[in-house]
Amino acid sequence: MIKVKNLYKSYRNQGKTQQVLNDINFEVPAGQVFGIIGKSGAGKSTLIKCLNLLERPDSGEIIIDGIDLTKITSNELRVQRQQIGVIFQHFNLLNSKTIFDNVALPLILHGNHDKAQIKAAVQEMLQLVGLEDFANKYPASLSGGQKQRVGIARALITKPKLLLSDEATSALDPQTTASILDLLLEINRKLGITIALITHELEVVRKICDKVAVIDGGRIIELGNAVDVLLHPREALxxxxxxxxxxxxxxxxxxxxxxxxxxxxxxxxxxxxxxxxxxxxxxxxxxxxxxxxxxxxxxxxxxxxxxxxxxxxxxxxxxxxxxxxxxxxxxxxxxxxxxxx
Ligand SMILES: Nc1ncnc2c1ncn2[C@@H]1O[C@H](COP(=O)(O)OP(=O)(O)O)[C@@H](O)[C@H]1O
Ligand SMILES: [Mg+2]
Structure with missing residues:
Protein backbone atom coordinates (compact mmCIF):
# COMPACT_ATOMS: atom_id res chain seq x y z
CA MET A 1 0.00 0.00 0.00
CA ILE A 2 2.76 2.42 0.96
CA LYS A 3 6.25 2.09 -0.44
CA VAL A 4 8.79 4.76 0.36
CA LYS A 5 12.14 4.52 -1.39
CA ASN A 6 15.28 6.56 -0.79
CA LEU A 7 13.35 9.55 0.44
CA TYR A 8 15.41 12.69 1.13
CA LYS A 9 14.05 16.02 2.29
CA SER A 10 15.85 19.16 3.38
CA TYR A 11 14.76 22.63 4.43
CA ARG A 12 16.64 25.86 3.99
CA ASN A 13 16.76 27.74 7.26
CA GLN A 14 18.42 31.17 7.22
CA GLY A 15 20.63 30.33 4.28
CA LYS A 16 21.64 26.94 5.70
CA THR A 17 20.43 23.62 4.39
CA GLN A 18 19.10 21.28 7.03
CA GLN A 19 18.75 17.65 6.03
CA VAL A 20 15.51 16.61 7.71
CA LEU A 21 14.89 13.19 6.14
CA ASN A 22 17.78 11.02 5.15
CA ASP A 23 17.33 7.98 2.95
CA ILE A 24 14.01 6.81 4.37
CA ASN A 25 12.85 3.39 3.16
CA PHE A 26 9.87 1.35 4.31
CA GLU A 27 6.82 -0.52 3.10
CA VAL A 28 3.42 -0.90 4.67
CA PRO A 29 1.18 -3.70 3.37
CA ALA A 30 -2.50 -2.86 2.80
CA GLY A 31 -4.62 -3.07 5.93
CA GLN A 32 -1.77 -2.61 8.41
CA VAL A 33 -1.32 0.06 11.05
CA PHE A 34 2.16 1.57 10.87
CA GLY A 35 3.49 3.65 13.75
CA ILE A 36 6.29 6.17 13.50
CA ILE A 37 7.90 7.13 16.79
CA GLY A 38 10.84 9.32 17.74
CA LYS A 39 11.91 12.37 19.68
CA SER A 40 10.64 15.84 18.94
CA GLY A 41 12.41 17.27 15.90
CA ALA A 42 13.28 13.82 14.53
CA GLY A 43 11.43 14.47 11.27
CA LYS A 44 8.18 12.59 11.92
CA SER A 45 5.77 15.31 10.80
CA THR A 46 7.86 16.03 7.72
CA LEU A 47 7.76 12.35 6.83
CA ILE A 48 4.00 12.10 7.14
CA LYS A 49 3.59 15.28 5.07
CA CYS A 50 5.74 13.73 2.36
CA LEU A 51 3.37 10.75 2.21
CA ASN A 52 0.63 12.85 0.62
CA LEU A 53 3.10 15.27 -0.94
CA LEU A 54 2.00 18.15 1.24
CA GLU A 55 5.77 18.49 1.38
CA ARG A 56 7.62 17.58 -1.79
CA PRO A 57 10.66 15.35 -1.22
CA ASP A 58 14.03 16.46 -2.63
CA SER A 59 14.34 12.98 -4.08
CA GLY A 60 12.99 9.50 -3.69
CA GLU A 61 9.75 7.70 -4.41
CA ILE A 62 6.44 7.84 -2.57
CA ILE A 63 4.40 4.99 -3.99
CA ILE A 64 0.83 4.83 -2.72
CA ASP A 65 -1.27 1.99 -4.05
CA GLY A 66 1.12 1.49 -6.96
CA ILE A 67 1.40 5.14 -8.02
CA ASP A 68 4.52 7.21 -7.42
CA LEU A 69 3.09 10.53 -6.23
CA THR A 70 6.33 12.35 -7.04
CA LYS A 71 5.96 11.57 -10.73
CA ILE A 72 2.37 12.64 -11.49
CA THR A 73 0.83 15.97 -12.52
CA SER A 74 -0.89 18.19 -9.99
CA ASN A 75 -4.28 17.23 -11.40
CA GLU A 76 -3.52 13.56 -10.99
CA LEU A 77 -2.21 14.30 -7.52
CA ARG A 78 -5.53 15.92 -6.58
CA VAL A 79 -7.30 12.71 -7.57
CA GLN A 80 -4.84 10.49 -5.71
CA ARG A 81 -5.14 12.60 -2.55
CA GLN A 82 -8.78 11.55 -2.29
CA GLN A 83 -7.39 8.15 -1.42
CA ILE A 84 -5.59 9.65 1.56
CA GLY A 85 -7.35 11.01 4.65
CA VAL A 86 -5.50 13.03 7.26
CA ILE A 87 -6.18 13.72 10.95
CA PHE A 88 -4.31 16.17 13.16
CA GLN A 89 -3.40 16.74 16.78
CA HIS A 90 -5.47 19.92 17.03
CA PHE A 91 -8.31 18.60 14.86
CA ASN A 92 -8.20 21.59 12.44
CA LEU A 93 -11.99 22.05 12.38
CA LEU A 94 -13.65 25.19 11.04
CA ASN A 95 -15.22 26.80 14.09
CA SER A 96 -17.75 28.88 12.16
CA LYS A 97 -19.20 25.81 10.47
CA THR A 98 -21.47 23.11 11.87
CA ILE A 99 -20.27 19.57 12.41
CA PHE A 100 -22.26 18.59 9.31
CA ASP A 101 -20.48 21.20 7.17
CA ASN A 102 -17.07 20.31 8.59
CA VAL A 103 -17.52 16.66 7.70
CA ALA A 104 -19.02 17.49 4.29
CA LEU A 105 -16.16 19.82 3.35
CA PRO A 106 -13.99 17.38 1.36
CA LEU A 107 -16.99 16.37 -0.76
CA ILE A 108 -18.02 19.99 -1.32
CA LEU A 109 -14.47 20.86 -2.37
CA HIS A 110 -14.44 17.85 -4.63
CA GLY A 111 -17.55 19.25 -6.37
CA ASN A 112 -18.91 16.02 -7.85
CA HIS A 113 -21.67 15.31 -5.36
CA ASP A 114 -25.25 16.53 -5.11
CA LYS A 115 -26.91 17.56 -1.85
CA ALA A 116 -28.62 14.24 -1.21
CA GLN A 117 -25.37 12.32 -1.73
CA ILE A 118 -23.54 14.63 0.62
CA LYS A 119 -26.22 14.33 3.28
CA ALA A 120 -26.21 10.54 3.12
CA ALA A 121 -22.42 10.39 3.22
CA VAL A 122 -22.16 12.76 6.22
CA GLN A 123 -24.81 10.81 8.11
CA GLU A 124 -22.99 7.56 7.44
CA MET A 125 -19.71 9.04 8.70
CA LEU A 126 -21.24 10.61 11.80
CA GLN A 127 -22.78 7.26 12.62
CA LEU A 128 -19.44 5.52 12.14
CA VAL A 129 -17.79 7.82 14.70
CA GLY A 130 -20.77 7.81 17.09
CA LEU A 131 -21.85 11.43 16.60
CA GLU A 132 -25.11 11.04 14.67
CA ASP A 133 -26.88 13.57 16.92
CA PHE A 134 -24.24 16.26 16.51
CA ALA A 135 -24.78 17.36 12.90
CA ASN A 136 -26.12 20.81 13.75
CA LYS A 137 -23.78 21.63 16.60
CA TYR A 138 -20.62 23.72 16.33
CA PRO A 139 -17.09 22.58 17.21
CA ALA A 140 -16.92 24.91 20.25
CA SER A 141 -19.57 22.86 22.07
CA LEU A 142 -17.69 19.57 21.63
CA SER A 143 -15.12 17.89 23.86
CA GLY A 144 -11.63 17.14 22.51
CA GLY A 145 -12.50 13.51 21.89
CA GLN A 146 -15.67 14.48 20.02
CA LYS A 147 -13.72 17.00 17.92
CA GLN A 148 -11.27 14.28 16.94
CA ARG A 149 -14.20 12.05 15.98
CA VAL A 150 -15.37 14.83 13.68
CA GLY A 151 -11.83 15.03 12.29
CA ILE A 152 -11.91 11.29 11.61
CA ALA A 153 -15.37 11.48 9.97
CA ARG A 154 -14.11 14.30 7.72
CA ALA A 155 -10.98 12.35 6.83
CA LEU A 156 -12.95 9.26 5.89
CA ILE A 157 -15.77 10.84 3.89
CA THR A 158 -13.92 10.49 0.60
CA LYS A 159 -13.54 6.76 1.38
CA PRO A 160 -9.76 6.83 1.41
CA LYS A 161 -7.64 3.70 1.40
CA LEU A 162 -5.01 5.31 3.59
CA LEU A 163 -5.37 7.37 6.75
CA LEU A 164 -2.49 9.53 7.96
CA SER A 165 -2.43 10.71 11.55
CA ASP A 166 -0.05 13.21 13.12
CA GLU A 167 -0.29 12.86 16.91
CA ALA A 168 -4.08 12.53 16.72
CA THR A 169 -4.40 11.59 20.37
CA SER A 170 -1.67 13.76 21.88
CA ALA A 171 -4.06 16.51 22.97
CA LEU A 172 -6.43 14.05 24.63
CA ASP A 173 -6.61 12.57 28.13
CA PRO A 174 -5.82 8.85 28.52
CA GLN A 175 -9.43 7.68 28.59
CA THR A 176 -10.38 9.66 25.51
CA THR A 177 -7.19 8.49 23.82
CA ALA A 178 -8.24 4.90 24.45
CA SER A 179 -11.66 5.47 22.90
CA ILE A 180 -10.18 7.17 19.81
CA LEU A 181 -7.72 4.30 19.43
CA ASP A 182 -10.60 1.83 19.64
CA LEU A 183 -12.33 3.79 16.90
CA LEU A 184 -9.22 3.79 14.69
CA LEU A 185 -8.82 0.07 15.19
CA GLU A 186 -12.47 -0.49 14.33
CA ILE A 187 -12.06 1.57 11.17
CA ASN A 188 -8.90 -0.31 10.28
CA ARG A 189 -10.66 -3.65 10.70
CA LYS A 190 -14.11 -2.85 9.33
CA LEU A 191 -13.05 -0.78 6.36
CA GLY A 192 -9.62 -2.33 5.83
CA ILE A 193 -8.02 1.12 5.75
CA THR A 194 -4.25 1.25 6.05
CA ILE A 195 -3.14 3.69 8.76
CA ALA A 196 0.20 5.47 9.11
CA LEU A 197 0.46 7.36 12.35
CA ILE A 198 2.94 9.43 14.25
CA THR A 199 2.98 9.26 17.97
CA HIS A 200 5.21 9.81 20.96
CA GLU A 201 2.92 7.68 23.11
CA LEU A 202 3.97 4.05 23.50
CA GLU A 203 0.43 3.20 24.47
CA VAL A 204 -0.70 4.07 20.94
CA VAL A 205 1.86 1.75 19.40
CA ARG A 206 0.98 -1.03 21.79
CA LYS A 207 -2.69 -0.80 21.20
CA ILE A 208 -3.04 -0.49 17.46
CA CYS A 209 0.23 -0.78 15.53
CA ASP A 210 1.31 -3.82 13.52
CA LYS A 211 4.63 -2.34 12.47
CA VAL A 212 6.73 0.46 13.84
CA ALA A 213 9.59 2.64 12.66
CA VAL A 214 11.79 4.55 15.07
CA ILE A 215 13.14 7.71 13.54
CA ASP A 216 16.01 9.80 14.84
CA GLY A 217 17.80 12.69 13.19
CA GLY A 218 15.87 12.07 9.98
CA ARG A 219 16.86 8.41 9.70
CA ILE A 220 14.96 5.24 10.45
CA ILE A 221 17.06 3.58 13.11
CA GLU A 222 14.79 0.66 13.81
CA LEU A 223 11.97 -0.91 11.84
CA GLY A 224 9.98 -4.03 12.48
CA ASN A 225 6.90 -5.67 13.92
CA ALA A 226 5.54 -3.75 16.90
CA VAL A 227 5.95 -6.80 19.14
CA ASP A 228 9.64 -7.15 18.28
CA VAL A 229 10.52 -3.48 18.47
CA LEU A 230 8.63 -2.88 21.71
CA LEU A 231 9.79 -5.96 23.54
CA HIS A 232 13.31 -6.36 22.15
CA PRO A 233 14.52 -3.03 20.82
CA ARG A 234 17.98 -3.27 19.32
CA GLU A 235 19.15 0.31 19.08
CA ALA A 236 20.25 2.29 22.09
CA LEU A 237 17.81 5.09 21.39
N1 LIG B 1 8.56 24.08 7.01
C1 LIG B 1 9.76 23.98 7.59
N2 LIG B 1 10.75 24.84 7.29
C2 LIG B 1 11.97 24.72 7.85
N3 LIG B 1 12.31 23.77 8.73
C3 LIG B 1 11.38 22.87 9.10
C4 LIG B 1 10.05 22.93 8.55
N4 LIG B 1 9.32 21.91 9.07
C5 LIG B 1 10.16 21.25 9.91
N5 LIG B 1 11.38 21.83 9.93
C6 LIG B 1 12.53 21.35 10.71
O1 LIG B 1 12.70 19.97 10.43
C7 LIG B 1 13.03 19.23 11.60
C8 LIG B 1 12.04 18.10 11.79
O2 LIG B 1 10.77 18.64 12.06
P1 LIG B 1 9.46 17.75 12.22
O3 LIG B 1 9.32 16.90 11.02
O4 LIG B 1 8.34 18.66 12.55
O5 LIG B 1 9.85 16.84 13.46
P2 LIG B 1 8.92 16.04 14.49
O6 LIG B 1 7.53 15.97 13.93
O7 LIG B 1 9.58 14.70 14.61
O8 LIG B 1 8.97 16.76 15.79
C9 LIG B 1 13.03 20.23 12.73
O9 LIG B 1 14.37 20.60 12.98
C10 LIG B 1 12.25 21.39 12.20
O10 LIG B 1 12.70 22.59 12.76
MG1 LIG C 1 5.69 16.62 14.67
Whole structure:
Protein backbone atom coordinates (compact mmCIF):
# COMPACT_ATOMS: atom_id res chain seq x y z
CA MET A 1 0.00 0.00 0.00
CA ILE A 2 2.76 2.42 0.96
CA LYS A 3 6.25 2.09 -0.44
CA VAL A 4 8.79 4.76 0.36
CA LYS A 5 12.14 4.52 -1.39
CA ASN A 6 15.28 6.56 -0.79
CA LEU A 7 13.35 9.55 0.44
CA TYR A 8 15.41 12.69 1.13
CA LYS A 9 14.05 16.02 2.29
CA SER A 10 15.85 19.16 3.38
CA TYR A 11 14.76 22.63 4.43
CA ARG A 12 16.64 25.86 3.99
CA ASN A 13 16.76 27.74 7.26
CA GLN A 14 18.42 31.17 7.22
CA GLY A 15 20.63 30.33 4.28
CA LYS A 16 21.64 26.94 5.70
CA THR A 17 20.43 23.62 4.39
CA GLN A 18 19.10 21.28 7.03
CA GLN A 19 18.75 17.65 6.03
CA VAL A 20 15.51 16.61 7.71
CA LEU A 21 14.89 13.19 6.14
CA ASN A 22 17.78 11.02 5.15
CA ASP A 23 17.33 7.98 2.95
CA ILE A 24 14.01 6.81 4.37
CA ASN A 25 12.85 3.39 3.16
CA PHE A 26 9.87 1.35 4.31
CA GLU A 27 6.82 -0.52 3.10
CA VAL A 28 3.42 -0.90 4.67
CA PRO A 29 1.18 -3.70 3.37
CA ALA A 30 -2.50 -2.86 2.80
CA GLY A 31 -4.62 -3.07 5.93
CA GLN A 32 -1.77 -2.61 8.41
CA VAL A 33 -1.32 0.06 11.05
CA PHE A 34 2.16 1.57 10.87
CA GLY A 35 3.49 3.65 13.75
CA ILE A 36 6.29 6.17 13.50
CA ILE A 37 7.90 7.13 16.79
CA GLY A 38 10.84 9.32 17.74
CA LYS A 39 11.91 12.37 19.68
CA SER A 40 10.64 15.84 18.94
CA GLY A 41 12.41 17.27 15.90
CA ALA A 42 13.28 13.82 14.53
CA GLY A 43 11.43 14.47 11.27
CA LYS A 44 8.18 12.59 11.92
CA SER A 45 5.77 15.31 10.80
CA THR A 46 7.86 16.03 7.72
CA LEU A 47 7.76 12.35 6.83
CA ILE A 48 4.00 12.10 7.14
CA LYS A 49 3.59 15.28 5.07
CA CYS A 50 5.74 13.73 2.36
CA LEU A 51 3.37 10.75 2.21
CA ASN A 52 0.63 12.85 0.62
CA LEU A 53 3.10 15.27 -0.94
CA LEU A 54 2.00 18.15 1.24
CA GLU A 55 5.77 18.49 1.38
CA ARG A 56 7.62 17.58 -1.79
CA PRO A 57 10.66 15.35 -1.22
CA ASP A 58 14.03 16.46 -2.63
CA SER A 59 14.34 12.98 -4.08
CA GLY A 60 12.99 9.50 -3.69
CA GLU A 61 9.75 7.70 -4.41
CA ILE A 62 6.44 7.84 -2.57
CA ILE A 63 4.40 4.99 -3.99
CA ILE A 64 0.83 4.83 -2.72
CA ASP A 65 -1.27 1.99 -4.05
CA GLY A 66 1.12 1.49 -6.96
CA ILE A 67 1.40 5.14 -8.02
CA ASP A 68 4.52 7.21 -7.42
CA LEU A 69 3.09 10.53 -6.23
CA THR A 70 6.33 12.35 -7.04
CA LYS A 71 5.96 11.57 -10.73
CA ILE A 72 2.37 12.64 -11.49
CA THR A 73 0.83 15.97 -12.52
CA SER A 74 -0.89 18.19 -9.99
CA ASN A 75 -4.28 17.23 -11.40
CA GLU A 76 -3.52 13.56 -10.99
CA LEU A 77 -2.21 14.30 -7.52
CA ARG A 78 -5.53 15.92 -6.58
CA VAL A 79 -7.30 12.71 -7.57
CA GLN A 80 -4.84 10.49 -5.71
CA ARG A 81 -5.14 12.60 -2.55
CA GLN A 82 -8.78 11.55 -2.29
CA GLN A 83 -7.39 8.15 -1.42
CA ILE A 84 -5.59 9.65 1.56
CA GLY A 85 -7.35 11.01 4.65
CA VAL A 86 -5.50 13.03 7.26
CA ILE A 87 -6.18 13.72 10.95
CA PHE A 88 -4.31 16.17 13.16
CA GLN A 89 -3.40 16.74 16.78
CA HIS A 90 -5.47 19.92 17.03
CA PHE A 91 -8.31 18.60 14.86
CA ASN A 92 -8.20 21.59 12.44
CA LEU A 93 -11.99 22.05 12.38
CA LEU A 94 -13.65 25.19 11.04
CA ASN A 95 -15.22 26.80 14.09
CA SER A 96 -17.75 28.88 12.16
CA LYS A 97 -19.20 25.81 10.47
CA THR A 98 -21.47 23.11 11.87
CA ILE A 99 -20.27 19.57 12.41
CA PHE A 100 -22.26 18.59 9.31
CA ASP A 101 -20.48 21.20 7.17
CA ASN A 102 -17.07 20.31 8.59
CA VAL A 103 -17.52 16.66 7.70
CA ALA A 104 -19.02 17.49 4.29
CA LEU A 105 -16.16 19.82 3.35
CA PRO A 106 -13.99 17.38 1.36
CA LEU A 107 -16.99 16.37 -0.76
CA ILE A 108 -18.02 19.99 -1.32
CA LEU A 109 -14.47 20.86 -2.37
CA HIS A 110 -14.44 17.85 -4.63
CA GLY A 111 -17.55 19.25 -6.37
CA ASN A 112 -18.91 16.02 -7.85
CA HIS A 113 -21.67 15.31 -5.36
CA ASP A 114 -25.25 16.53 -5.11
CA LYS A 115 -26.91 17.56 -1.85
CA ALA A 116 -28.62 14.24 -1.21
CA GLN A 117 -25.37 12.32 -1.73
CA ILE A 118 -23.54 14.63 0.62
CA LYS A 119 -26.22 14.33 3.28
CA ALA A 120 -26.21 10.54 3.12
CA ALA A 121 -22.42 10.39 3.22
CA VAL A 122 -22.16 12.76 6.22
CA GLN A 123 -24.81 10.81 8.11
CA GLU A 124 -22.99 7.56 7.44
CA MET A 125 -19.71 9.04 8.70
CA LEU A 126 -21.24 10.61 11.80
CA GLN A 127 -22.78 7.26 12.62
CA LEU A 128 -19.44 5.52 12.14
CA VAL A 129 -17.79 7.82 14.70
CA GLY A 130 -20.77 7.81 17.09
CA LEU A 131 -21.85 11.43 16.60
CA GLU A 132 -25.11 11.04 14.67
CA ASP A 133 -26.88 13.57 16.92
CA PHE A 134 -24.24 16.26 16.51
CA ALA A 135 -24.78 17.36 12.90
CA ASN A 136 -26.12 20.81 13.75
CA LYS A 137 -23.78 21.63 16.60
CA TYR A 138 -20.62 23.72 16.33
CA PRO A 139 -17.09 22.58 17.21
CA ALA A 140 -16.92 24.91 20.25
CA SER A 141 -19.57 22.86 22.07
CA LEU A 142 -17.69 19.57 21.63
CA SER A 143 -15.12 17.89 23.86
CA GLY A 144 -11.63 17.14 22.51
CA GLY A 145 -12.50 13.51 21.89
CA GLN A 146 -15.67 14.48 20.02
CA LYS A 147 -13.72 17.00 17.92
CA GLN A 148 -11.27 14.28 16.94
CA ARG A 149 -14.20 12.05 15.98
CA VAL A 150 -15.37 14.83 13.68
CA GLY A 151 -11.83 15.03 12.29
CA ILE A 152 -11.91 11.29 11.61
CA ALA A 153 -15.37 11.48 9.97
CA ARG A 154 -14.11 14.30 7.72
CA ALA A 155 -10.98 12.35 6.83
CA LEU A 156 -12.95 9.26 5.89
CA ILE A 157 -15.77 10.84 3.89
CA THR A 158 -13.92 10.49 0.60
CA LYS A 159 -13.54 6.76 1.38
CA PRO A 160 -9.76 6.83 1.41
CA LYS A 161 -7.64 3.70 1.40
CA LEU A 162 -5.01 5.31 3.59
CA LEU A 163 -5.37 7.37 6.75
CA LEU A 164 -2.49 9.53 7.96
CA SER A 165 -2.43 10.71 11.55
CA ASP A 166 -0.05 13.21 13.12
CA GLU A 167 -0.29 12.86 16.91
CA ALA A 168 -4.08 12.53 16.72
CA THR A 169 -4.40 11.59 20.37
CA SER A 170 -1.67 13.76 21.88
CA ALA A 171 -4.06 16.51 22.97
CA LEU A 172 -6.43 14.05 24.63
CA ASP A 173 -6.61 12.57 28.13
CA PRO A 174 -5.82 8.85 28.52
CA GLN A 175 -9.43 7.68 28.59
CA THR A 176 -10.38 9.66 25.51
CA THR A 177 -7.19 8.49 23.82
CA ALA A 178 -8.24 4.90 24.45
CA SER A 179 -11.66 5.47 22.90
CA ILE A 180 -10.18 7.17 19.81
CA LEU A 181 -7.72 4.30 19.43
CA ASP A 182 -10.60 1.83 19.64
CA LEU A 183 -12.33 3.79 16.90
CA LEU A 184 -9.22 3.79 14.69
CA LEU A 185 -8.82 0.07 15.19
CA GLU A 186 -12.47 -0.49 14.33
CA ILE A 187 -12.06 1.57 11.17
CA ASN A 188 -8.90 -0.31 10.28
CA ARG A 189 -10.66 -3.65 10.70
CA LYS A 190 -14.11 -2.85 9.33
CA LEU A 191 -13.05 -0.78 6.36
CA GLY A 192 -9.62 -2.33 5.83
CA ILE A 193 -8.02 1.12 5.75
CA THR A 194 -4.25 1.25 6.05
CA ILE A 195 -3.14 3.69 8.76
CA ALA A 196 0.20 5.47 9.11
CA LEU A 197 0.46 7.36 12.35
CA ILE A 198 2.94 9.43 14.25
CA THR A 199 2.98 9.26 17.97
CA HIS A 200 5.21 9.81 20.96
CA GLU A 201 2.92 7.68 23.11
CA LEU A 202 3.97 4.05 23.50
CA GLU A 203 0.43 3.20 24.47
CA VAL A 204 -0.70 4.07 20.94
CA VAL A 205 1.86 1.75 19.40
CA ARG A 206 0.98 -1.03 21.79
CA LYS A 207 -2.69 -0.80 21.20
CA ILE A 208 -3.04 -0.49 17.46
CA CYS A 209 0.23 -0.78 15.53
CA ASP A 210 1.31 -3.82 13.52
CA LYS A 211 4.63 -2.34 12.47
CA VAL A 212 6.73 0.46 13.84
CA ALA A 213 9.59 2.64 12.66
CA VAL A 214 11.79 4.55 15.07
CA ILE A 215 13.14 7.71 13.54
CA ASP A 216 16.01 9.80 14.84
CA GLY A 217 17.80 12.69 13.19
CA GLY A 218 15.87 12.07 9.98
CA ARG A 219 16.86 8.41 9.70
CA ILE A 220 14.96 5.24 10.45
CA ILE A 221 17.06 3.58 13.11
CA GLU A 222 14.79 0.66 13.81
CA LEU A 223 11.97 -0.91 11.84
CA GLY A 224 9.98 -4.03 12.48
CA ASN A 225 6.90 -5.67 13.92
CA ALA A 226 5.54 -3.75 16.90
CA VAL A 227 5.95 -6.80 19.14
CA ASP A 228 9.64 -7.15 18.28
CA VAL A 229 10.52 -3.48 18.47
CA LEU A 230 8.63 -2.88 21.71
CA LEU A 231 9.79 -5.96 23.54
CA HIS A 232 13.31 -6.36 22.15
CA PRO A 233 14.52 -3.03 20.82
CA ARG A 234 17.98 -3.27 19.32
CA GLU A 235 19.15 0.31 19.08
CA ALA A 236 20.25 2.29 22.09
CA LEU A 237 17.81 5.09 21.39
CA UNK A 238 14.87 2.73 20.99
CA UNK A 239 15.85 1.06 24.21
CA UNK A 240 15.91 4.45 25.82
CA UNK A 241 12.51 5.33 24.40
CA UNK A 242 10.98 2.01 25.33
CA UNK A 243 12.81 -0.24 27.76
CA UNK A 244 14.40 2.33 30.03
CA UNK A 245 11.29 4.38 30.37
CA UNK A 246 9.41 1.26 31.37
CA UNK A 247 12.18 -0.08 33.55
CA UNK A 248 12.63 3.22 35.35
CA UNK A 249 8.95 3.13 36.15
CA UNK A 250 9.34 -0.40 37.52
CA UNK A 251 12.43 0.43 39.51
CA UNK A 252 10.99 3.55 41.05
CA UNK A 253 8.02 1.58 42.18
CA UNK A 254 9.98 -1.32 43.52
CA UNK A 255 12.62 0.74 45.29
CA UNK A 256 10.00 2.09 47.62
CA UNK A 257 9.94 -1.21 49.42
CA UNK A 258 12.97 -3.15 48.22
CA UNK A 259 16.68 -2.43 48.47
CA UNK A 260 18.73 -3.68 45.55
CA UNK A 261 21.97 -5.24 46.45
CA UNK A 262 24.41 -5.24 43.61
CA UNK A 263 26.70 -8.20 43.83
CA UNK A 264 27.96 -10.97 41.59
CA UNK A 265 25.38 -13.44 42.83
CA UNK A 266 22.39 -11.33 42.03
CA UNK A 267 21.12 -10.27 38.65
CA UNK A 268 18.16 -8.12 37.90
CA UNK A 269 16.56 -8.98 34.58
CA UNK A 270 13.58 -7.72 32.66
CA UNK A 271 11.98 -10.73 31.00
CA UNK A 272 9.55 -10.63 28.10
CA UNK A 273 7.25 -13.42 27.05
CA UNK A 274 5.34 -13.32 23.81
CA UNK A 275 2.39 -15.28 22.48
CA UNK A 276 2.02 -18.85 23.74
CA UNK A 277 4.95 -18.69 26.14
CA UNK A 278 3.16 -15.97 28.10
CA UNK A 279 1.05 -18.54 29.89
CA UNK A 280 3.67 -21.21 30.67
CA UNK A 281 5.40 -21.76 34.03
CA UNK A 282 8.72 -20.73 32.56
CA UNK A 283 10.28 -19.25 35.66
CA UNK A 284 9.96 -22.43 37.68
CA UNK A 285 11.55 -24.37 34.84
CA UNK A 286 14.45 -21.92 34.75
CA UNK A 287 14.86 -22.01 38.54
CA UNK A 288 14.89 -25.80 38.65
CA UNK A 289 17.21 -26.37 35.73
CA UNK A 290 19.71 -23.69 36.68
CA UNK A 291 19.35 -24.11 40.42
CA UNK A 292 18.79 -20.43 41.06
CA UNK A 293 16.24 -18.63 43.17
CA UNK A 294 14.15 -15.79 41.97
CA UNK A 295 11.94 -13.02 43.26
CA UNK A 296 9.43 -11.32 41.01
CA UNK A 297 9.61 -7.62 41.71
CA UNK A 298 7.05 -6.51 39.23
CA UNK A 299 4.96 -8.02 36.51
CA UNK A 300 2.65 -7.02 33.76
CA UNK A 301 0.46 -8.89 31.33
CA UNK A 302 -0.68 -7.03 28.28
CA UNK A 303 -1.26 -7.10 24.59
CA UNK A 304 0.51 -5.54 21.67
CA UNK A 305 -2.36 -5.25 19.25
CA UNK A 306 -3.46 -8.92 19.12
CA UNK A 307 -0.39 -10.53 20.64
CA UNK A 308 -0.37 -11.27 24.36
CA UNK A 309 2.86 -10.55 26.19
CA UNK A 310 4.16 -10.60 29.71
CA UNK A 311 6.99 -8.61 31.24
CA UNK A 312 8.52 -9.45 34.56
CA UNK A 313 11.19 -7.72 36.53
CA UNK A 314 12.95 -10.58 38.25
CA UNK A 315 15.91 -10.77 40.55
CA UNK A 316 17.78 -14.05 40.26
CA UNK A 317 20.06 -15.23 42.97
CA UNK A 318 22.62 -17.96 42.52
CA UNK A 319 26.28 -18.42 41.64
CA UNK A 320 27.69 -16.88 38.48
CA UNK A 321 27.39 -20.29 36.77
CA UNK A 322 23.79 -20.65 37.80
CA UNK A 323 23.00 -17.23 36.43
CA UNK A 324 24.55 -17.87 33.06
CA UNK A 325 22.85 -21.27 32.93
CA UNK A 326 19.54 -19.53 33.76
CA UNK A 327 20.09 -17.19 30.82
CA UNK A 328 20.76 -20.01 28.42
CA UNK A 329 17.67 -21.89 29.62
CA UNK A 330 15.61 -18.76 29.02
CA UNK A 331 17.02 -18.39 25.54
CA UNK A 332 16.12 -22.01 24.83
CA UNK A 333 12.57 -21.47 26.10
CA UNK A 334 12.12 -18.36 23.99
CA UNK A 335 12.10 -15.92 26.89
CA UNK A 336 13.75 -12.66 25.97
CA UNK A 337 15.70 -10.90 28.70
CA UNK A 338 17.37 -7.56 29.22
CA UNK A 339 20.02 -7.45 31.91
CA UNK A 340 19.41 -4.42 34.13
CA UNK A 341 22.43 -5.26 36.31
N1 LIG B 1 8.56 24.08 7.01
C1 LIG B 1 9.76 23.98 7.59
N2 LIG B 1 10.75 24.84 7.29
C2 LIG B 1 11.97 24.72 7.85
N3 LIG B 1 12.31 23.77 8.73
C3 LIG B 1 11.38 22.87 9.10
C4 LIG B 1 10.05 22.93 8.55
N4 LIG B 1 9.32 21.91 9.07
C5 LIG B 1 10.16 21.25 9.91
N5 LIG B 1 11.38 21.83 9.93
C6 LIG B 1 12.53 21.35 10.71
O1 LIG B 1 12.70 19.97 10.43
C7 LIG B 1 13.03 19.23 11.60
C8 LIG B 1 12.04 18.10 11.79
O2 LIG B 1 10.77 18.64 12.06
P1 LIG B 1 9.46 17.75 12.22
O3 LIG B 1 9.32 16.90 11.02
O4 LIG B 1 8.34 18.66 12.55
O5 LIG B 1 9.85 16.84 13.46
P2 LIG B 1 8.92 16.04 14.49
O6 LIG B 1 7.53 15.97 13.93
O7 LIG B 1 9.58 14.70 14.61
O8 LIG B 1 8.97 16.76 15.79
C9 LIG B 1 13.03 20.23 12.73
O9 LIG B 1 14.37 20.60 12.98
C10 LIG B 1 12.25 21.39 12.20
O10 LIG B 1 12.70 22.59 12.76
MG1 LIG C 1 5.69 16.62 14.67
Missing amino acids: TRKLIVEEETDKYLENVQQFYQFEKNANRHLLLLSFVGETTYQPLLSIVAKEANVEFSILRGELGRIKDTPFGQLLVEFEGGEDGLSLAKSVMTRLGVHYETIY
